[in-house]
Amino acid sequence: MGKIFFVTGSMSGGGAERVISILANYYSSIGWDVSILMLLHSNVEYKLNDSVNIVDLSKDKNGGAVHILKRMKNLRTFVQNGSPDAVLSFMGPIVLLSGIALCGIKVRHITSERIDPSQAKRNCIFRMVLNSIYKSCYKCVLQTKRAWNYFPEKIRRNSVIIPNPITVECEVSDERRKRIVTAGRLNPQKNHKMLIDAFYKVHKRHPEYILDIYGKGKCEEELNAKIKSLGLEGSVFLKGASSTIHKDIADAEIFALSSDFEGLSNALLEAMMMGHACVSTNCAGSDEVIADGENGLLVDVGNAKQMEEALEKLISDEELRIKIGNNAKESAKAFYVDNVIGMWRKVIEG
Helix, strand or coil, X not given: CCEEEEEECCECCCHHHHHHHHHHXXXXXXXXXXXXXXXXXXXXXXXXXXXXXXXXXCCCCCCCHHHHHHHHHHHHHHHHHHCCCEEEEECHHHHHHHHHHCCCCCCCEEEXXXXXXXXXXXXXXXXXXXXXXXXXXXXXXXXXXXXXXXXXXXXXXXXXXXXXXXXXXXXXXXXXXXXXXXXXXXXXXXXXXXXXXXXXXXXXXXXXXXXXXXXCCXXXXXXXXXXXXXXCCCCEEEEECCCCHHHHHCCCCEEEECCCCCCCCHXXXXXXXXXXXXXXXXXXXXXXXXXXXXXXXEECCCCXXXXXXXXXXXXXXXXXXXXXXXXXXXXXXXXXXXXXXXXXXXXXXX
């Protein structure tokens, strides 16, 4: 069978890492020699098959350009010695490091952009080098039409759109509680502050509802302060990261995504696949999987008033809520692992 290397910063919680875990487990299950090479941190938060080889190239924990160069050299040496059939690198910064490290090595290097590139804060030199790698690699995998349209023609010709493969542990519960839930890192991109502002207005009319936010990150203290300032200590809860997120949110009525930008939100796709009625900001990916009013509701990015109105609409109209949840579940079938894995195999195996 074949040999495949995945290159990432770490295997901490995140959409790209989840996709890597799904692909790594799949290829190991069919007998491939699979390694995950981690350049930045040694954290592994996803369940991986015992046969998946974890290679920590971040053992030198010091920062700085010299240490990054050492890790790139280690990556190059590992690939040269390992002679894999394919190397897959995920996320712009890691793609950049991998592309430079693998320069001149004859290997099928497959890259994957994981966010909306129009929202990425990249200086002109970074962007120029990264685009050169996207043009010259074996294939560049994008998640959405929006990302594909962003890049120049030469990169588009070398690109393919593959959505995220999604699995869920359970469907929505038959018995729902008056809960609104969301999941995602507690960072500015996810804009949980906007969701809390919207919920504050909703809560005035529906005090029986609570908002549970799953995830961890640097904004935790700031969000706790906001919750306290609005007097929502008994109604909004930061639940932390969860390894059983699907079971944890199964009895909620509504899933909300408040991100300013995404690549393609795994959390949203998973909630839709479970059968949740979802509200999302009209960011990259969401606008391609949600038909507003049919299988979800879309609101403008950063617009707390529209988020409030959308939540109110779903709370007040049970029939609409059920219809949207059922339609979401049906439309999410396109993201079943078996369907998406086939698309990846065509790229990886040629």
